[in-house]
Amino acid sequence: MVAREISAGIWSVGAIDWDRRLFDELIPLPNGTSYNAYLVRGRDKTALIDTVDPSKEYDLVSNLIRLGIEKIDYIVINHAEQDHAGSLPMILEFYPDAAVVTNAKCRDLLIALLHVPPEKFKIVADRDILSLGDRTLEFILTPWTHWPETQLTFLCEDKILFPCDLFGSHVAGSDLFMRDDWAAYVSAKRYYAEIMMPFRNSIRGYIDTVRALSPVMIAPSHGPIYKDPAFILDAYDDWTSDTVRNEVVLPFTSMHGSTAKMVDYFTDALLARGIAVKPFNLSKTDIGELAMALVDAATIVIATPTVLFGPHPQVIYATYLANMLRPKARFASVIGSYGWGGKSAEILVKMLDHVKAEVLEPVVVRGLPDETALRGLDRLADDIARKHKEISAV
Numbered sequence: 366m367v368a369r370e371i372s373a374g375i376w377s378v379g380a381i382d383w384d385r386r387l388f389d390e391l392i393p394l395p396n397g398t399s400y401n402a403y404l405v406r407g408r409d410k411t412a413l414i415d416t417v418d419p420s421k422e423y424d425l426v427s428n429l430i431r432l433g434i435e436k437i438d439y440i441v442i443n444h445a446e447q448d449h450a451g452s453l454p455m456i457l458e459f460y461p462d463a464a465v466v467t468n469a470k471c472r473d474l475l476i477a478l479l480h481v482p483p484e485k486f487k488i489v490a491d492r493d494i495l496s497l498g499d500r501t502l503e504f505i506l507t508p509w510t511h512w513p514e515t516q517l518t519f520l521c522e523d524k525i526l527f528p529c530d531l532f533g534s535h536v537a538g539s540d541l542f543m544r545d546d547w548a549a550y551v552s553a554k555r556y557y558a559e560i561m562m563p564f565r566n567s568i569r570g571y572i573d574t575v576r577a578l579s580p581v582m583i584a585p586s587h588g589p590i591y592k593d594p595a596f597i598l599d600a601y602d603d604w605t606s607d608t609v610r611n612e613v614v615l616p617f618t619s620m621h622g623s624t625a626k627m628v629d630y631f632t633d634a635l636l637a638r639g640i641a642v643k644p645f646n647l648s649k650t651d652i653g654e655l656a657m658a659l660v661d662a663a664t665i666v667i668a669t670p671t672v673l674f675g676p677h678p679q680v681i682y683a684t685y686l687a688n689m690l691r692p693k694a695r696f697a698s699v700i701g702s703y704g705w706g707g708k709s710a711e712i713l714v715k716m717l718d719h720v721k722a723e724v725l726e727p728v729v730v731r732g733l734p735d736e737t738a739l740r741g742l743d744r745l746a747d748d749i750a751r752k753h754k755e756i757s758a759v
Contacts, residue, residue, distance in 0.1 A: 366399070368428040369541050371582070371590060372523055374406045374500075378413070378428040380421035383537045388448075392559050393653045396552065397537030400448055401586050403527060404429070405520060407497025410438040412466075414518055414527045415586055416452035425452055426459060436460065439487070439495065441502065442467040443529035444515050445474035449586055454479055466495060468506055470514035494521070505574065507531070509567040511560065519578055526580040530560065531568065532597045534588030543589040546596065551657075552588060553597060557604050558656035563691045569605040572598060609663035609695055611758040612641040613749060616655060616687075617668030618648055618679045623702035623733050624670045630739055631666070631700060634746035640753065647679040652686065659692040663758040664749050665722065667713050671703035675712050684716045696752050697722040698745060701729050725749065 366381040379402040386394050400417035402425055411434065417425045429437075437460040442450050445467075453475065457463060464487040467475070472486045489495070491506040501521040508515060511530045518527040534552035543549045561568060575583075576598060583591040591597050613635055619625035628644060635642040643658045659665070665687065669680040676684070697717055699710040710727040717724075725748050728741040 366424060366428075368404075368432050371403070371541065371584065372525065375520070375523065375525065376404045376428075376432060377541060377584070377590070378402050378404045378425060378432070380417045380424035381537045382418070382421060388535065392535075393651050394535050395651070395653070396535065398535040398587055399537055401584065401588075403584060404432070404434065405497065405500060405502070407500040409498030410496070411436060412439040412441055412495075412497060412502060413437050413456065413463075414441045415443055415449045415529070416440070416456055418448040419451035422452035422455045426455065429459070437463045439464055439466045441518050442471060442475065443518055443527065443586070444512060445471050445478055446512065447478070449529065450475060450479060453481060457481070457485065468504070468514060468516055470508075471516070474512075474514055507567075507571050509564050510571060511564060517575075519580070524578070524580050525582045525584055526575065526578060526594070527584050528575070529586050531585065532583055532591070532601065533585035536588050538589065540589055543591050543593070543596070549589060549596075550600060553600060554604065554660060555653050555657050556587070557601070558660050558690070559653055562604075562656070562660060563689060565605045565691070565693065568601065572601055572605070604660055607693060609693055609756070609758050610641070610661040611639070611753050612643060612658075612662040613664045613666055614655070614658045614662040614694075615642055615644040615666050615668060616647055616650070616680065616683045617644060618646065618670065618677050620670045620672075620677065623730075624668050624700075627700050627702065627728070627730075627734050627738065627742060628668050630734065631668075631742045631746065634743055635749065638746055638750040640746070640750060647683050652683070655683065656686070656690060659687060659690060659694065662692070662694055663753055663756065664696040664698070665692070665694045665717075665720070666698045666700060666745075669699070669701040669709050669713065671701065671707035671709050674707045676701075676709040680713070681716070684713050688717050688719045691719050694720060694722050695756055696725055696749065698725040699727040699729065700742065700745070702734070703729065703731055723752075725752070
């Protein structure tokens with residue numbers, strides 16, 4: 366990605382990764398991603414805000430050279446993860462006199478992860494400011510909006526917020542700024558679901574802090590820049606709220622067809638009761654789409670066959686991820702089948718301990734579902750419909 370000016374004296378100097386399809390060896394990236402870094406030139410000093418993933422450090426260095434940047438005074442690191450800070454050692458080789466500006470927790474992580482010498486750091490606290498001459502950077506510490514050391518950087522005079530991972534999206538694109546509202550919404554929601562949702566309560570506490578800054582532009586570390594900050598702030602208000610929708614997320618797999626028959630019947634039973642349902646066949650599902658569905662749903666019902674004595678491994682994987690993501694679902698249950706024995710329901714319920722949902726009585730049957738099993742699925746659908754009405758799920 367070539368360097369592009371986002372405002373007078375402020376450039377986007379990061380990189381686009383068109384081909385990356387997996388993040389952290391876990392998160393699918395169907396649209397690639399970008400590693401956004403920003404250069405801010407003041408009258409007296411120049412600051413680089415974040416770096417890029419080490420795989421793209423050549424792009425960052427090339428952009429700085431093409432801009433004729435002979436000196437960088439400050440390298441602001443908002444977050445120690447490698448896709449933000451991984452090129453810091455290389456940048457320090459090119460600009461050895463630069464000070465690394467970050468908070469104390471981030472410094473400790475950067476020393477551990479990248480072996481940056483301790484003497485290179487300038488430590489800032491919450492709401493500290495740093496003058497570039499005619500421009501001022503303000504640092505806002507926002508622990509657990511992703512990692513415990515995460516911070517935001519605000520360019521006061523230009524009212525541009527550099528929020529690190531907050532408000533980002535994994536998408537590789539030619540547009541520097543958000544153009545397509547719907548595409549941007551979907552990408553940002555997917556990013557929130559996969560990465561930010563576990564920190565929902567912490568994030569919610571900082572949205573008002575961001576609004577109070579009255580930014581005219583939000584420039585995250587991944588994805589497009591927002592010239593309409595209300596767009597992404599309103600979306601985060603919704604996603605981080607306690608409001609749930611009249612929806613059931615139904616991840617499943619089936620080995621010999623019994624669980625699939627239960628899923629088909631249960632899906633129809635929910636629809637007949639006016640409940641939206643989103644089934645996900647785990648042998649085919651993009652896990653990112655499942656994560657997106659978990660953002661709003663009032664209920665999670667996990668459907669599994671039994672392998673030896675417990676749930677199918679694909680179901681265990683999906684349940685573990687759901688528990689890590691900590692969605693705001695209010696209710697959960699399990700349906701499925703077994704042959705000669707097992708404790709699938711008990712195992713899966715225990716695996717959802719971080720979701721904090723009320724567990725509705727599971728429906729687990731031996732072999733193919735019979736009339737008794739179908740009545741059990743109807744009973745569970747009735748329970749869900751009643752519970753959704755009690756909490757007025759939208």
